[in-house]
Structure formats: structure tokens, C-alpha cells
Amino acid sequence: MVDRVLDESVVRHIAQLARLKVTDEEIVLYQEQLSRILGYVEQLNEVDTRGVEPMAHPLPVVNVFREDSPQESWSADRAMANAPDHHESFFKLPKVLDQESA
Amino acid sequence: MRETAWDLSASVRTGKRSAVDVVREALDRLSGRDPRLKAFISSLPETAMQAASRIDSARQRGERLGPLAGVPVAVKDNLCAAKGITTCGSRILENYRAPYQAHVVDRLEAAGAILIGKTNLDEFAMGSSTENSAFFTTRNPWDTRSVAGGSSGGSAAAVAAGMVSGALGSDTGGSVRLPASFCGVVGLKPTYGRVSRFGLVAFGSSLDQIGILATDARDAALLLSVIAGHDARDSTSVCEPVPDYVTSLDRPLKGLRIGISEEYFGEGLAEDVRRTTEAAIKELEKQGAVTVSIHLPHMKYGVACYYIVSSAEASSNLARYDGVHFGHRAAKPKDAMDVYCSSRGEGFGAEVKRRIMLGTYALSSGYYDAYYLKALQVRRLIKRDFDRAFETVDVIASPVSPTTAFAIGEKAGDPLAMYLGDLYTLSANLAGLCAISVPCGFDRAGLPIGLQLLGPPFAEETLLSTAHQYQQFTDFHLQEPPLVAA
Numbered sequence: 001m002v003d004r005v006l007d008e009s010v011v012r013h014i015a016q017l018a019r020l021k022v023t024d025e026e027i028v029l030y031q032e033q034l035s036r037i038l039g040y041v042e043q044l045n046e047v048d049t050r051g052v053e054p055m056a057h058p059l060p061v062v063n064v065f066r067e068d069s070p071q072e073s074w075s076a077d078r079a080m081a082n083a084p085d086h087h088e089s090f091f092k093l094p095k096v097l098d099q100e101s102a
Numbered sequence: 103m104r105e106t107a108w109d110l111s112a113s114v115r116t117g118k119r120s121a122v123d124v125v126r127e128a129l130d131r132l133s134g135r136d137p138r139l140k141a142f143i144s145s146l147p148e149t150a151m152q153a154a155s156r157i158d159s160a161r162q163r164g165e166r167l168g169p170l171a172g173v174p175v176a177v178k179d180n181l182c183a184a185k186g187i188t189t190c191g192s193r194i195l196e197n198y199r200a201p202y203q204a205h206v207v208d209r210l211e212a213a214g215a216i217l218i219g220k221t222n223l224d225e226f227a228m229g230s231s232t233e234n235s236a237f238f239t240t241r242n243p244w245d246t247r248s249v250a251g252g253s254s255g256g257s258a259a260a261v262a263a264g265m266v267s268g269a270l271g272s273d274t275g276g277s278v279r280l281p282a283s284f285c286g287v288v289g290l291k292p293t294y295g296r297v298s299r300f301g302l303v304a305f306g307s308s309l310d311q312i313g314i315l316a317t318d319a320r321d322a323a324l325l326l327s328v329i330a331g332h333d334a335r336d337s338t339s340v341c342e343p344v345p346d347y348v349t350s351l352d353r354p355l356k357g358l359r360i361g362i363s364e365e366y367f368g369e370g371l372a373e374d375v376r377r378t379t380e381a382a383i384k385e386l387e388k389q390g391a392v393t394v395s396i397h398l399p400h401m402k403y404g405v406a407c408y409y410i411v412s413s414a415e416a417s418s419n420l421a422r423y424d425g426v427h428f429g430h431r432a433a434k435p436k437d438a439m440d441v442y443c444s445s446r447g448e449g450f451g452a453e454v455k456r457r458i459m460l461g462t463y464a465l466s467s468g469y470y471d472a473y474y475l476k477a478l479q480v481r482r483l484i485k486r487d488f489d490r491a492f493e494t495v496d497v498i499a500s501p502v503s504p505t506t507a508f509a510i511g512e513k514a515g516d517p518l519a520m521y522l523g524d525l526y527t528l529s530a531n532l533a534g535l536c537a538i539s540v541p542c543g544f545d546r547a548g549l550p551i552g553l554q555l556l557g558p559p560f561a562e563e564t565l566l567s568t569a570h571q572y573q574q575f576t577d578f579h580l581q582e583p584p585l586v587a588a
Binding site for chain 2: 010011014015017018019020021022026030033034036037038040041043044045046047049052053054055056057058059064066074078079081082083084085091093094095096
């Protein structure tokens, strides 16, 4: 196993990309745990994969199309039923604009 | 006494028993046994009794009843049902009322089955013990100090304890087969694409498959006949015809070629599990099967490959929980970004966050090729090993798990140790195979052990008939945990 610990700044960056608010304690924990897991994963480098086509999916299916015909869809009420906050048929959230650039 | 779906539906169809009586008894068992096991997140007594009386009225009118008429069933709480809540074992969906119902729940209801509750799971099906549920840990009916396995631990415990006669779970890396083996029931993971996933909350979309937990192979065949088949609402469900899995159960074992790979019997395998699995294979040989030695050289990379692929897919799938459209929203967010970050930070548990972080890292700029693409290439090599093996064998036999059920809390602080327990099951998902776990004995402590049979894509008939034939000359599947007998 590779003895390498993820830098704190990397873990903070990943949390930001993943849109996860994490505490300082969690950062330390994830540094340790993710480093161990990634150390274990390093063993994939033993495998010679030159010329091997990546496999994203087990089925040989490609795109599946349907007729482009009008169908009944949900009412706005039904679509809004689980919304934490909404105004009429709009999802509502706080201002986006004066947020600092991430 | 546990009752099979086969027997129960027959007695309801012939009018020997009313569906209302059957369902009332199931609900009584649920309220009597579940406080000790915690298999259920929610129960649906009113709608279940209403559905039961509709079955009885239909019978009185002389209507033909479905193959699961009056059979009490449960589904894992990551399958959407029109009634009640669908939590995925997560705080982020604690109050979520699904606006639509999973295809498999529609199919069960159309066949006359009665949904009596939604079962516990590791949050978003990420885990091997249900200890990652945001609500509580399900206990093993054979020993309540031990885990039921996961992530479909609630469904496995509910069947093992006789609270329902069949249940559905989901299997992304072993989440049906592992709890089936820990709880001493049959667990079937059908081929990728065999069963529509419409209404299954996504975890790893190239790996997820809905599976079955049942008391015996015949019930698993009956349930698969009901839920399998194409559904236009899931573009990954395939158009392969659905055979009658029950009639093909009588296929004899004679001449069946069973592949044995030393990769499944290596370091870390508990002695009791090894001995019991080998004895089960000997029994199959006695009945006319032949064993063939095979080699799966890339299997040992399965855990590393799986945790990159599944976490990458999870990080993408779980991006939809944003605190905006549905699910938990943090109180008093300071701006839109804070809605996302705080809602997700509060709503997700530790394991889910860990996997989102791992997957995000593996997909992030600069690491994508080294981790994600590399894992997808190794995945191809794992699949090729199986393709080659299935040129010379019909099924592959192995243990389901290196150990029997472990004690609650034993692995809770060590995620990697938990992941390593999935070594034998997850390659079936990576390669898109079908696989089944069949009870084959007990360890010294009296905890169940499962035999895994793996088959090539769409070989469910072979798996089910092999398991059924095995159950004709063994009685492990008839053993009941102490609290059922009590």
C-alpha cells in the first residue's frame, strides 16, 4: 500500500466540488480514510491495460428511442409536492447573484 | 412456521384461506417480531388490509387471481411506492413521498401480492450491514447481536423471520446475496437489464439491479417470473423473452458443469465457510454435476475496481439531492450555494459522504484517467475472464462472503475492511452476470452460510433449477431462526 496522505487542501477542494459542507474534524477523517482507500486502489496499476477498451456498461445496448409523441405529464402540484419551498409553480431558493465566486 | 409464497397463494386462490386472514397474521407477526429485529422502516397496515379485502372480493366474484394472490411481501425502502414514504435510509429523504411507483411494485400488486412494509437498508444502499442506515441497525434473526448483512438487510431479516413470504432488495455489489447468506434465505441477483429499475433510487447505474429474497428457490422463481421483463420506462431493461422460471426448476443436475476457481477460496476465507461450501459442491457432484477447474486472474482487483466505479457513479447520481427540488433543506441558508452544501452536509451520513468524496476525486480533472478510466479497463478484463470461463462451465460455485454475520459495531470504524467483505459478490455486478445465494449450512456459532452460484447473462433458469435441485436433497433452507419457532 502506498504510504501517502491526501493534502488537506485537496480534501477541501473535493468537498467543494461535491457541494458538501464538512467540518474540520471530517476533513481530518477523510484525509486519513480516503488516503487508505486510494492506497488500496493503487493495485490497479499492476494490471497491464494497454489497448483495453474501457467498459462503462455491461450491456451491448446503445441509444433507445421512442416515438416523439405527446404524452400526459405531471401537474405542477404533483411535481411541487416534495419541494422544500416553492412559490406557485416555481422552486424557491435564496439569492444566487451576490454569492462569492467559488 | 414460515410459509412459502407458493403455498400461501395456492391456499388463497382455492379459498382455503382468505387474503384478509393471511395479511392480518403477517401484520401481527410484524408487530410481534420486528421490535427485536428492526427490519422495517415503515409498515402499511391500512392499505395492506384494503388490498387483501379486494383480493377476497375478486375471488368471491369468480375472478382469476394472480400467482401471488394474498402473499404478504416487503420491499427495500429505496424502491418507490405510491403509498407511504420512501426514505432510502437517509435523513435527506426522511419525509419523501414518491410521486410515482416502481415498476416492480406495480408488477407485485398486479400479481396479487400485498405490500405490508418498506425495509431497512444502508443509506442509499451503500454498505454491507445496515449500520449505515440513518435510522437504526437491523438485527440478524439468528443472533440479534449480529448484523443482518447489507445493504438489503431489512428485506433478508423480514423473510428469515417469517414476517413476509418474499421481499425485494437491490444488489449493486452483493447487497441482496450477502444479507441472504447472513440470514439463511435465498437471494437472487438477476442479470443486469433483466428487471426494470424504474422507481429504484439510483446508486451505481451500471451496476444496480433489483433482486429477490425468498425462503426457497421455487419462491424466487415465482417472484422472478412476476417482476422480470421489458419496461419502456427503463431504457436499460432488455427485450429478452421471460421464460417460466417455475417449470424449468425440474431440470436435472446431471451433467451440469460447475466451475471452481481457487480465487474464491484464498486467504481470508473462514474455515467453517470453506468447509461448508466445499461440502455443498460435493453434494451437487453426488447428484450428477461435474466440477471443472477455472481461473479468474483479475478477480482479485474487483474490490479496487468496484469502489472506484460505484463511487464515481454514486457521486454523479446523488448530485440530484440539492435541497431545492425535494428532500431535506438546511434551515436559514445564507445563499444558494449554502442551500446545496449545508443541505447535503446535514442530510447525508458518513459513508455516503465518503463515497461521494471518493467518486468526485476519481472523476476530477487530473485524476480521471488514473482512477476512473483505469478501473473501467480492469472491469473489461474481469468480464473477459468470466466470458472465457463460461465457455467451459454452466455455473461457477463459490462462497458468498468470506465470513458469516459479524457482530454489530465490529467493522464500523474501518470502511476498507467492510469493502473487502464484498470480494466474492461484486464481480457479478461489474460483469453484468446473474448470481444466487443459497443456504448451505451453519458455522460453529449457528450462523447461516450461503453458497453462491454465478451464471452468464440470462442464465437465471440454470441458477434457480440448480438451487431448487440442491434443496430437494438438503434441508438448510427449512431451518428457522429461534424467534420464528418461539
